Structure formats: structure tokens, C-alpha cells
Amino acid sequence: MKEKRTLRSVRKILIVFFRETRRMPSYAEMIAPLGVRSKSVVYFWVEKLIAAGLLTRDEKGRLSLIQRPFAVALLGSVRAGFPSPEEEALCDILSMDEYLITRPEASFLLQVSGDSMNGAGIVEGDLVIVERGESPRGEIS
Numbered sequence: 001m002k003e004k005r006t007l008r009s010v011r012k013i014l015i016v017f018f019r020e021t022r023r024m025p026s027y028a029e030m031i032a033p034l035g036v037r038s039k040s041v042v043y044f045w046v047e048k049l050i051a052a053g054l055l056t057r058d059e060k061g062r063l064s065l066i067q068r069p070f071a072v073a074l075l076g077s078v079r080a081g082f083p084s085p086e087e088e089a090l091c092d093i094l095s096m097d098e099y100l101i102t103r104p105e106a107s108f109l110l111q112v113s114g115d116s117m118n119g120a121g122i123v124e125g126d127l128v129i130v131e132r133g134e135s136p137r138g139e140i141s
Contacts, residue, residue, distance in 0.1 A: 010034060010045045011054050024063045106132040
């Protein structure tokens with residue numbers, strides 16, 4: 001007997017896909033992982049996830065997860081030296097992209113090649129976040 005699908009299990013499937021590909025799947029790509037036979041069933045689950053506030057659709061119809069799957073646990077603060085067990089108690093979960101990316105729909109990553117930005121601490125092989133805008137400001141944030 002197949003395992004019954006739940007909002008949680010469907011969301012987990014989408015998160016696994018996102019972590020592996022760094023993008024959300026199309027409806028056609030969701031058919032096999034969800035174990036369904038048609039895009040209409042995928043649509044049903046997408047709508048349920050949106051209604052539950054776990055998924056969103058932008059003005060162009062692209063899907064994105066509400067809570068980012070790359071969150072990192074914030075355990076507290078630490079003084080220089082060795083941490084004590086109390087300092088390792090979970091304080092919060094932070095998603096780094098919430099701090100780094102203000103407009104995800106207009107942002108993308110590029111890998112740096114060359115050495116013209118070494119003075120700014122950007123070296124070859126680094127990944128930089130680029131936000132599309134009306135005109136380049138030439139600022140490094």
C-alpha cells in the first residue's frame with residue numbers, strides 16, 4: 001500500500017528538489033516525485049500548499065517556498081574562547097537568504113573570475129549575489 005500524501009510530505013518533496021537543483025520544479029517535474037499521473041493532481045497539491053501558507057506564486061506564476069530550506073540554527077552568542085553547553089541552546093532558526101537577498105525574484109548568483117576585485121575582498125571563485133535593477137549603482141554591500 002502506498003503511503004498517504006500529506007501537506008508535509010509534499011512540501012518535503014519540493015524542498016528536496018529545490019536543494020538538489022536550486023530551483024522549484026515545474027508541474028511536469030513534480031509528477032514522478034509525487035507519484036501521481038497528471039499535472040491536475042500536482043495543481044491540487046500546489047493549491048493546498050498555497051492555501052496553507054507554505055508556498056507562494058508570484059505575478060508570473062512562479063512558485064517559491066515561504067520558508068527557505070537553507071535555514072541555519074542560531075544557537076546564541078559566544079565569548080572568545082571555548083563555548084559552554086548553555087551557549088549551545090537553540091535560540092532561533094535563521095535563513096541566510098533573508099539577510100542577503102531582498103528581492104529574490106530579481107536576484108541571481110554569479111561566480112567571480114579574474115582578480116580586479118581583490119581589493120574589495122572578492123576573489124576568483126567567490127559567489128556574488130546580483131540584483132537586477134534599473135541601472136547599476138556600482139555598490140558592494
